[in-house]
Amino acid sequence: MEHDKGDFTMEHMMLLVTYRMLPGQRDAFLQEIAAAGILAKVQQEDGFERYDYYLSAADPDELLIVEEWDSEAQQQAHVNTDHMAQLRAIKEKHVASTAMQRIAKAD
Numbered sequence: 001m002e003h004d005k006g007d008f009t010m011e012h013m014m015l016l017v018t019y020r021m022l023p024g025q026r027d028a029f030l031q032e033i034a035a036a037g038i039l040a041k042v043q044q045e046d047g048f049e050r051y052d053y054y055l056s057a058a059d060p061d062e063l064l065i066v067e068e069w070d071s072e073a074q075q076q077a078h079v080n081t082d083h084m085a086q087l088r089a090i091k092e093k094h095v096a097s098t099a100m101q102r103i104a105k106a107d
Contacts, residue, residue, distance in 0.1 A: 013072045014050075014104060017065040020097040026055070026063055029094035033087060041083040047074025061096075 021029060030053065033039065042051045050068035069075040078084060091098070 011071040013067075013069045013075050014102065015065075015067040015075070016101050016103045017067065018099045019063040019065070019091070019095045020099075021061040021063060022094055022096050023061055025094040026060060029063070029090065032090050032094070036083070036086055036090070038083050038087050038090075041081070042078065045074070045078050045081070047071055047077070 019029075039051065039053075042048060047070035049070060050066060052066050054064040054066065056062035056064065067075065069078065
């Protein structure tokens with residue numbers, strides 16, 4: 001399905017999420033979410049296209065997540081799952097702040 005890349009009311013949804021970690025907590029955070037199987041649970045969700053973690057090469061206390069969903073409604077359903085509640089509890093121990101922006105792929 002083709003989308004108008006400049007139209008943010010489109011069904012398809014991409015998010016760029018940046019976690020500012022508490023000092024030295026990035027690896028502990030990643031280990032804890034891996035042990036909880038959160039990524040595998042996200043990948044099984046309806047509308048899932050992409051949910052990838054990226055490490056900043058310049059800042060050891062920064063973690064980037066690229067999320068891609070078939071629709072905004074499916075992304076909102078994702079936010080309300082039990083495993084995302086579990087992720088929020090893990091974040092409380094390791095993450096100082098979260099910034100999120102909606103993005104669109106350039107043509």
